[in-house]
Amino acid sequence: MSTNTLKPVLVIGGSGVVGRRAVKALRRLQPELPLWIGGRDTNKAATLAREVGLAEAVRVDLERDDLGLPPDADVSGVVVLLKDDTLRSLKYAQAKGVPSVSFSDFAFDIGPAVALHAHRPARAPILLLGHFLGGVMTLVTLHLAREFKVVHSIEVGGLFDEEDVGGPAASGDMERLTKGVPSPLIRHEGRFLWASGDEATRVFHGVDGTAWTGRAYPLLDVPSLAAATDARTVRLDFAVRPVAARPPGQGAGLEVVIDLTGETAEGVTKRVRHALVDPDVHSGLSALGAALATERLLGLAGGAPVGPGLHHPEGVLDPAYVVERVRESGTRLWKM
Ligand SMILES: NC(=O)c1ccc[n+]([C@@H]2O[C@H](COP(=O)([O-])OP(=O)(O)OC[C@H]3O[C@@H](n4cnc5c(N)ncnc54)[C@H](OP(=O)(O)O)[C@@H]3O)[C@@H](O)[C@H]2O)c1
DSSP: OOOOOOOOEEEETTTSHHHHHHHHHHHHHOTTOOEEEEESOHHHHHHHHHHHSSEEEEEOOTTSTTTTOOTTOOOSEEEEOSOOTTOHHHHHHHHHTOOEEEOSOOGGGOHHHHHHHHHSTTTOEEEEOOSGGGGHHHHHHHHHGGGOSEEEEEEEEEEEETTOOOOHHHHHHHHHHHHTOOOOEEEETTEEEEOOGGGGEEEEEOTTSOEEEEEEOOOTHHHHHHHHHOOSEEEEEEEEEOGGGSOTTOOSOEEEEEEEEEEOTTSOEEEEEEEEEESSOHHHHHHHHHHHHHHHHTTSSSSSOOOSEEEOHHHHSOHHHHHHHHHHTTOEEEEO
16 A cells, blocks of 8 residues: 655646656656646646656646646645746745746746745745756856855856757747847856847857857856855856767767866965766756756755745755766766
């Protein structure tokens, strides 16, 4: 007889490109956690539910306050792996007093979620996780930054393969970004800027020394890393690598270089460079980030359940723990 008393986590968008992998990562981490895989197409969700076990497909209607779920639906958390511009999914979690994860917000998007929290601050934990790689990059960077007493600058260069594209929801977000609010957020010499012109691009060198012209993005990693380290310069720039430029024998993997400058405990100022190379496309680590955050919020790993509040990944997850899980996933991380 099953002694499972855990309530299900509702994963909206759980059958998408990132969602499927987040659901599988959660299942690996938490074999006993019941999952509801939510979307419009329940056939797609049901196939995945059968594959991972202890899961059900549920039809989610974001046009309804009850999300189209039965009145007695009893969930332990709501993970939203798509841009819900109605915010009904977060309100639903807040009304039930359970944690929620918002995965698709750029830095300029978070106003309405912040207001929802400000309106009922003691009601439920809300995790803003629109960060690069579901918060993994920020946590890895914070782990690496521990060698400094003071961090002066954090410059991240990300190289996506041309064929590393997400599903329709991800394309919709990129279109929203390029059409709506083109200015990226950076911190430059102590000031937060919505950068334009030359400030919005940066040449960075990949692992093999190739120079790439990256473009900055308005990602939540910038305010998170600035808040956690007070580095005066923080930016993330991304470039797309054509298939023809793939290193020999490699597929559509992801490459990230992290340049840090700062002062050590001995008073030495230095610059260090780390590389993160994943043979997998970016949805792999992003899904891992979402899964690690979800189990942490619920108190199924790393400590007691996270209390009501507005949270960022660095406030709830331990960087060293995340680095261990990242290495286990087959991603290589080293000092160059
Ligand atoms: N923070 C990060 O690290 C990170 C990384 C990668 C992607 N993302 C974001 O994650 C999101 C998902 O990307 P993806 O590549 O997985 O896209 P995707 O493959 O299109 O997945 C979208 C999922 O949402 C469901 N969905 C779409 N519209 C819906 C609606 N109106 N009501 C209910 N369910 C709906 C889809 O299922 P149905 O078709 O059955 O409805 C599908 O399961 C995007 O917003 C992307 O920008 C964030």
